[in-house]
Amino acid sequence: MSSEPKFGDYGGQYVPEALMPAVEELTDAYERYVLKNEDGFVDEFRRRLADFGGRPTPLQRADALSERYDREIYLKREDLLHGGAHKLNNALGQVLLAKYMGKDRIVAETGAGQHGTATAMAAAHLDIDCEIYMGRTDINRQRPNVFRMRIHDAAVNPVEMGSGTLKEAINETMRDWATNVEDTHYVIGSIVGPHPFPQMVRDFQSVISEEAREQIREKAGRLPDSVVACAGGGSNTMGAFHEFVDDEAVDLYAVEAGGSGLTIDEENDLAPHSASLSAGEEGVLHGARTKLLQNPDGQILESHSVSAGLDYSGVGPELAHLVDDDRVTPVNVGDDAALEAFHRLSKLEGIIPALESSHALAYLERAARSVADGSSGEQSEPGDDSADELGDLVVVNVSGRGDKDLDTVIEESDARDIDAAPSMEVFNGGE
Amino acid sequence: MASEIEAAFDDDPALISYVAAGDPDAESTKEYVRALVRGGADIVELGLPFSEPIAEGSTIQGAIRRALEAGMTPQTYLDLVADLDVDVPLVCMTYYNLIYQYGDDRGVEPFVAAAAEAGIAGLIVPDLPVDESDPLKEACDAHGLDLIFMVAPTTTDDRLDRMLARASGFVYVQGRLGTTGARSDVSDETHVSLDRLDAADLPKAVGFGISEREHAREIVAGGADGVIVGSAFVDIVASQENVADRLEAKARELKAGAVEGAEKVPEPERT
Numbered sequence: 201m202s203s204e205p206k207f208g209d210y211g212g213q214y215v216p217e218a219l220m221p222a223v224e225e226l227t228d229a230y231e232r233y234v235l236k237n238e239d240g241f242v243d244e245f246r247r248r249l250a251d252f253g254g255r256p257t258p259l260q261r262a263d264a265l266s267e268r269y270d271r272e273i274y275l276k277r278e279d280l281l282h283g284g285a286h287k288l289n290n291a292l293g294q295v296l297l298a299k300y301m302g303k304d305r306i307v308a309e310t311g312a313g314q315h316g317t318a319t320a321m322a323a324a325h326l327d328i329d330c331e332i333y334m335g336r337t338d339i340n341r342q343r344p345n346v347f348r349m350r351i352h353d354a355a356v357n358p359v360e361m362g363s364g365t366l367k368e369a370i371n372e373t374m375r376d377w378a379t380n381v382e383d384t385h386y387v388i389g390s391i392v393g394p395h396p397f398p399q400m401v402r403d404f405q406s407v408i409s410e411e412a413r414e415q416i417r418e419k420a421g422r423l424p425d426s427v428v429a430c431a432g433g434g435s436n437t438m439g440a441f442h443e444f445v446d447d448e449a450v451d452l453y454a455v456e457a458g459g460s461g462l463t464i465d466e467e468n469d470l471a472p473h474s475a476s477l478s479a480g481e482e483g484v485l486h487g488a489r490t491k492l493l494q495n496p497d498g499q500i501l502e503s504h505s506v507s508a509g510l511d512y513s514g515v516g517p518e519l520a521h522l523v524d525d526d527r528v529t530p531v532n533v534g535d536d537a538a539l540e541a542f543h544r545l546s547k548l549e550g551i552i553p554a555l556e557s558s559h560a561l562a563y564l565e566r567a568a569r570s571v572a573d574g575s576s577g578e579q580s581e582p583g584d585d586s587a588d589e590l591g592d593l594v595v596v597n598v599s600g601r602g603d604k605d606l607d608t609v610i611e612e613s614d615a616r617d618i619d620a621a622p623s624m625e626v627f628n629g630g631e
Numbered sequence: 632m633a634s635e636i637e638a639a640f641d642d643d644p645a646l647i648s649y650v651a652a653g654d655p656d657a658e659s660t661k662e663y664v665r666a667l668v669r670g671g672a673d674i675v676e677l678g679l680p681f682s683e684p685i686a687e688g689s690t691i692q693g694a695i696r697r698a699l700e701a702g703m704t705p706q707t708y709l710d711l712v713a714d715l716d717v718d719v720p721l722v723c724m725t726y727y728n729l730i731y732q733y734g735d736d737r738g739v740e741p742f743v744a745a746a747a748e749a750g751i752a753g754l755i756v757p758d759l760p761v762d763e764s765d766p767l768k769e770a771c772d773a774h775g776l777d778l779i780f781m782v783a784p785t786t787t788d789d790r791l792d793r794m795l796a797r798a799s800g801f802v803y804v805q806g807r808l809g810t811t812g813a814r815s816d817v818s819d820e821t822h823v824s825l826d827r828l829d830a831a832d833l834p835k836a837v838g839f840g841i842s843e844r845e846h847a848r849e850i851v852a853g854g855a856d857g858v859i860v861g862s863a864f865v866d867i868v869a870s871q872e873n874v875a876d877r878l879e880a881k882a883r884e885l886k887a888g889a890v891e892g893a894e895k896v897p898e899p900e901r902t
Contacts, residue, residue, distance in 0.1 A: 213763060214727055214758050214759060214763055215758060215760060216685070216760070216783070217761070217780070217782065217786060217790075218784070218785055218808055220785075220786075221787055224787075371683055371684075374685045375688075375810050378685075379808050379810065380808070381785060483731060484727045484731055486683070486685075492728075497704050497729065497732060498728040498731065498732030499682040499729075500682045500683050500728075
């Protein structure tokens with residue numbers, strides 16, 4: 201087995217020459233250890249995912265949602281993976297690979313802090329030095345994850361440039377890697393970056409769909425009609441889709457962050473959303489050719505989402521390719537719908553989903569509900585939104601748990617008058 | 632036949648000076664470029680600012696941010712270049728996405744054609760390794776531009792051969808790992824890289840970290856045909872104090888260092 205640097209026209213290796221030897225070294229290590237299981241790498245990875253990570257995660261029938269939408273809804277519970285999100289699948293794989301490669305230092309970027317936390321956990325578990333780059337804005341809105349990284353003894357380096365979110369954190373981590381490339385491995389957090397990262401991260405994450413495919417056949421006796429997952433960079437998305445890509449009867453929905461609408465503020469080079477698959481144009485960013493939020497000159501736009509983990513101007517090249525191929529359908533839901541879905545799942549199913557995952561659940565509400573009650577959903581995309589396409593048996597990937605988002609959710613729900621939000625009056629009064 | 636850029640190395644060691652176009656505005660950039668040329672710059676590398684400059688250290692990141700905030704775009708950049716009436720080759724340093732998006736149709740050809748028309752003599756694209764460079768190389772050849780490749784301390788022999796097979800103008804020797812930015816010494820990596828490039832047909836210019844006359848002298852004495860200086864000039868631009876005169880003086884100082892390096896008989900300083 202070997203690896204292919206491109207997905208159709210997407211992908212490639214657009215990085216400074218100083219990094220190319222490291223990228224080539226990594227490609228070689230990926231092919232040997234991950235694809236060919238040299239020195240039993242894959243066996244050790246799987247063993248640690250089970251013992252340290254808690255895999256397999258359950259595929260749970262969501263009883264209340266199934267009733268609400270009048271179809272069978274199953275939740276892939278990646279929120280139950282150690283650390284509370286799917287991120288550990290990749291972080292553990294890459295940190296272990298760094299050890300096999302003889303590297304003695306790990307750097308990683310983080311947006312919401314989930315990848316940074318997962319990397320810090322994996323680095324502590326495997327005893328390797330770890331430094332995380334995180335934008336200033338994200339540090340301020342994801343404090344609990346900053347504490348967790350520090351508690352695992354990872355250094356957290358604030359990135360002050362630009363909007364202080366994921367894009368700037370990736371830039372700064374690439375600069376660190378270019379400086380310390382000889383002893384350092386860059387644990388990239390999504391299916392982005394130069395080859396082999398998009399393919400390798402997908403392989404580490406595809407355990408999600410490998411399990412889900414088997415579990416749904418066991419529980420429902422057949423493959424699902426559709427799989428729904430949120431998409432920022434796209435690692436949980438491809439993780440949830442990969443093993444279903446060849447099952448042509450299974451529809452794959454990538455739910456992007458519609459933010460406050462799919463418009464562009466040209467004055468300020470700002471996109472009030474993070475929907476690169478729905479609204480982006482082909483370009484080159486962070487090592488790969490993919491779909492990007494950019495202005496007509498090619499300057500990258502600042503993206504937005506209430507969910508820090510989806511707030512990125514690019515997307516994995518493989519997803520861009522699968523969308524062009526009509527294999528994956530890109531849809532999007534806005535901030536408000538995601539907040540509603542957050543509260544809905546918490547109340548109906550007793551599961552607090554990450555704001556990222558809430559986007560997938562919000563799409564379910566829009567697509568399934570509009571058929572169930574005959575109404576059409578808000579913020580519809582013309583053409584690609586028929587609920588019939590979701591079918592009778594749906595798997596939704598709950599990519600992470602929402603404990604990290606509580607501050608944001610309480611604040612934003614109040615500011616936006618979200619109907620489903622509970623009152624927090626209990627805090628009023630007293631002395 | 633040697634290109635205009637290659638010929639700039641003919642008489643004595645070349646000073647290649649960088650500023651970010653549009654920092655703080657287009658008119659100032661023209662004045663600064665003229666000052667650099669008066670001070671002895673043989674080639675001017677004019678940065679076309681991109682929003683995600685992953686190869687730059689904090690000094691040049693700041694310049695790029697100021698230029699973007701002041702409204703510099705690929706089109707105003709090319710207008711600026713067309714207006715510049717200096718007698719040295721101009722090299723455009725930018726990132727691949729801006730080249731790729733220019734014009735109505737996506738692809739590298741429209742930008743290269745427009746750059747040639749405006750008077751750009753060569754391109755440096757730090758996020759375009761040799762592996763992905765075929766389309767841009769082809770367009771540069773068609774329009775008479777040099778495509779300049781960067782050789783890093785980590786570059787393997789195999790990669791070096793591939794680069795030299797398609798490089799023109801000069802070889803950009805990255806003096807150290809990391810990002811651009813002024814440093815207080817000349818790295819050992821610089822000497823190793825220059826030794827490896829001894830047999831190359833093209834002039835060799837060293838960049839990343841050079842800010843003093845003494846650095847320029849040492850690097851040229853070590854076998855370089857030129858030095859590339861960016862952050863030291865950008866710092867002067869950022870200070871907003873007497874910028875043109877100080878740029879000219881700094882260029883003169885660095886050029887003098889480079890010339891001294893060529894006069895000095897290289898000593899076998901290392902074993």
